[in-house]
Amino acid sequence: MPAVTRWFIKSSLLYLAAALALAIWLAGQPFGLPVVPGLSPVLFHFFLVGWVTQMIMGVGYWFFPKFNLQQPRRSEPLGWAVFWLLNAGLLLRGLAEPLLSMGPGFYWVAALVSSAILQWLAGVLFVVNTWARIKER
């Protein structure tokens, strides 16, 4: 299993745990846990992007047909770029969205916009690196 895949899979497991921890936090708010606005979208995205999509990306990078003998997984640097862009973007969102929900602030606005761009770039680069590997063999 390539190193990029191992990082994707381990990060996806951490996001699953984080998403479920956030679910506990949300469920515990009526029982006295601090109410933080903006947590629900973070929970959904930790689950669906951090866990599900990141797991697919990691396993796909490993499992899809080889590009060629010299570059079986097409571009390894692109694989790493997808990993770092996706995770930086998602973590930034996890921080900025609740903080922006609590009150306006230039830094949180900038962080949320950056988060959107980083995750979008990760998606584009994943498709670029994967497309040519979707073939018969």
Added chain:
Amino acid sequence: MPKFSIWAIRFALAYLLLGFTLGALLLINKAVPFHPTIWGLLPLHIEFLLMGWIVQLVFAVGYWIFPRFTFEPKRGRQGLAWLALLFLNAGIGTNTVAAFSAEPSWQLIGRALEVAAVAAFASQLWYRVKPTETGLKAG
């Protein structure tokens, strides 16, 4: 990789791009509101990523890697898989129209097509959910 999976994965990747693009617009609009109608794209963002990306990719990979039969056709009835792909993408397309239409029947048709897609795919894959046949006899 069989032709069906190639097509389904390519569709899934296209929906990943579309879904991430809508997601980026929605998130930027949350930080810097630039258009009042952007929030109306949320159902499409969800549709493209859940049905177009995740469900479609599961169809593709399931058809590719689940245990095959020892007889032809080894991956079962291919026609059902293609029908599922057709219904799924027609359903997503119809739900896209529904997002911009005040007519509620579009969404009903879109959802019905998606249910038909799942039924076709489940019946295609049903008998392939079995132990792998190795050719060796037990015992």
